[in-house]
Amino acid sequence: MSFSLPDPDQILQPLPRSGASAAQTAPRRSLGGSRHLWWNEARLSGRDGTAAEVRDDAHHGAGFARISAARADLVGLSLNQPRIMGILNVTPDSFSDGGRHNLPEAALARAQEMLRDAEILDIGGESTRPGAAEVPVAEEIARTAPVIAALRAAGITAPISIDTRKAAVAEAALQAGANIINDVSAMRFDPDMAALAAQSGAPIVLMHSVATPETMQKHAHYDDVLWAVRDHLFQRVEAALSAGIRPENLILDPGIGFGKTTAHDLQLLRDLGSFHEFGLPLLLGASRKKFIGAITGAATASERVSGSVAVALQGAASGVQILRVHDTRETRQALSIWQAIQGNYHEE
Template sequence: MPERLPHPDQILSPLPRSALTGPASATRHALAGSRHLWWDSADRLSRRAPRAAPSAQLAPAETAAISRSRADLCGLTLDRPRIMGILNVTPDSFSDGGRHNGLDAAVDRAREMIRDAEILDIGGESTRPGATEVPVAEEIERTAPVIRALREAGITTPISIDTRKARVAEAALEAGADIVNDVSALRFDPDMAALVAARGVPVVLMHSVASPETMQKHAVYDDVLWSVRDHLYERVTAALGAGIRPENLILDPGIGFGKTTAHDLRLLRELAGFHDFGLPLLLGASRKKFIGALTGAATPAERVTGSVAVALQGAAMGAHILRVHDTRETRQALSIWQAIQGNISEA
C-alpha cells in the first residue's frame, strides 16, 4: 500500500531486469514485489525536462514505493502476474458479444477459464468505442444472476464486476463479487466511491476520457504519459479522500480507451513508470484495436497471438494483473516466461 503519493511533477521509471541476471542485493531491488524482476536504476522524468535523466540516487521512500510488495488481492499474492479472465455477458461486446448471455453458457465458460485464470471479470455493459449506455436495471439483470449462479455452482475464484454504476456494483457484490472494476475511475457515478469505501473492496481505477460513445474523438494529448499519470494521480487522491483504503486501489492506464495506436504503444513502453505509485498495476490490452492496426488482424478473434505478446510485455514490465480474453493461451505463454526467469513452480 502507498505510504505517500508520488511527486506530481515527476515520474520515476525503473528499468526492469530479469531475475536470471542476478538476485536482489543492496543495489538491486525487487520490482513492485515481483519474484521475477528487479531494478537498480530509474529514469527521472520531469515536466520541465522532457528527456529522461538517469537517477542512481533515489530517496528511500521512492525506492520503497517502486520495490515493496503489493497488498494481497482477495487472497492472491501479487509477487507474480495474475490472469484475469474476461467474461462478457453482453450482446454487443466488441470481442465476444452474445456468446455467454445464458446462465449455463456463462457458468460453462467460467469453469473453462478458471483452469488458467485466477480472477474472473464479469461485465454487462460494453465499453467499446461507440457503445451506448445500458440502463441500470438491465445491466443488473445481465450480471448479478450470473455471479450468483457461479457461486451456487461452487466456483470460489475471486470475481470482479466490470461496471461504472454503483447500483450495479452493489447488486454484484450482494451476489458474490469481490472486486469493482470501474473504467471511469469513480467519475461516472457519484455514489460509487462511497459504496466501495463502505464495502471495503478492491477497486480498479482506469484512465479514460469522456464516455465510450465519444472517447475516440477525445484521443488528443500534449503528452499521453503525463495525461494518464495526472488523471490517475487525481483519481487516487479522490479515492483516498472518499475513505477507500490505499491497499484496495489498483491502477489501469486504460489501453485503447480514448487513445490512438501511438498512444497505446507509448504507454506500453513506459508501463514501469506507474510503479512509483506503490500500487498494483492492471494491464487490459486483450484483442484491442491497436493490435489489428499493427498486424492487419481485422477482427478481435484474429488478435489472440498479438494479445499474448502484449501480455508478456506487461509481465516483463511488472504488471500484476493481466486482463485477457484468451486465458489458456496467456497461461501457456506466461508459464514459459516464468520458467525462463527461473521460477518453474507457480505455487
C-alpha cells in the same frame, strides 16, 4: 498501511531486470514484490522534458520504497507474480464475444474453462467498446448479478470482479458474490461509486479514460499521453483516498484503447513502469484491442490472439500484476514459459 503519493512533477521509472541477469545487480530491489523482476536503477523524468538515470536512492528514498514494496494481496491472492484475469462478457454486443455467454449456463461453462488458467474472473454487462451506448442500470444488473450468483452457487471461489461504471450495478454484484469493482471511469461516471467502494471495502480498479465509450475516440488528443494518464490517475487516487477508500484496495489501469490512438497505446505499453511509483498494483487490459489489428492487419477481434499474448508478456516483463485477457489458456502457456526462463522452473 503507510501510504504517500509520488511527486506530481516527476516520474521515477524503474528499469527492471529479470532472471539470471538480476542476480548480478547490487543492490537488488524487488519490483513491487515480484518473484521475477528486480531493479537497481531508474529513469527520472520531469515535465520540462529533462531525464536522467538514478542509481542512488539518497534523494528519492520514498519513491524507491514505493516501487520496491510488495503489493497488498487481492482478496487473499498474492500479487508477487502476474495474475490472469479472465474476461467474461455477458452482453449481446461485446466487441469480442458478444452474445456467447449471456445465459448463466453458458457463462458458468466458460468461467469453469477459464479458471483452469486464470485466477480472477471479470464479469461485464455493458460493452465499453468505442461507440457503445449506455445500458440502463436495471438491464445491466439483470445481466450480471444472476451470473455471479450462479458462479458462486456452483462452488466457484475465485475472486470475481464486476466491470461497471454504476454503483447500483456494483452493489448488486457484490451482494451476489463479487468482491472487486472494475470501473473504467475511475468513479467519475457515478458519484455514488466512491462511497460504495469505501463502505464495502471492495478493491476497486481505477482506469484512465476520457468522455464516455460512445464518444471517447473523438477526444484522443494529448500534449503528452504518459503525463496525461499519470495526472488523471494521481487525481483519481486522491479522490479515492478522500472518499475513505483504503490505499490497499486501489488498483491502477492506464486504459489501453480508451480514448487513445495506436501511437498513444504503444507509448503507454513502452512506459508501463512509469506507474509503479504509486506503489499500487497495476492492471493491463489490452486483449484483442483495435491497436493490435491496426499494426497486424487482423480485422476481427478473434484474429488478435497472438498479438494479445505478446502484449501480455510485455506487461509481465514490465511488472504488471494483473493481466486482463480473453484468451486465458494461451496467455497462461506463454506466461509459464516466460516465468520458467526467468528461473522459476525445476525439473522433477
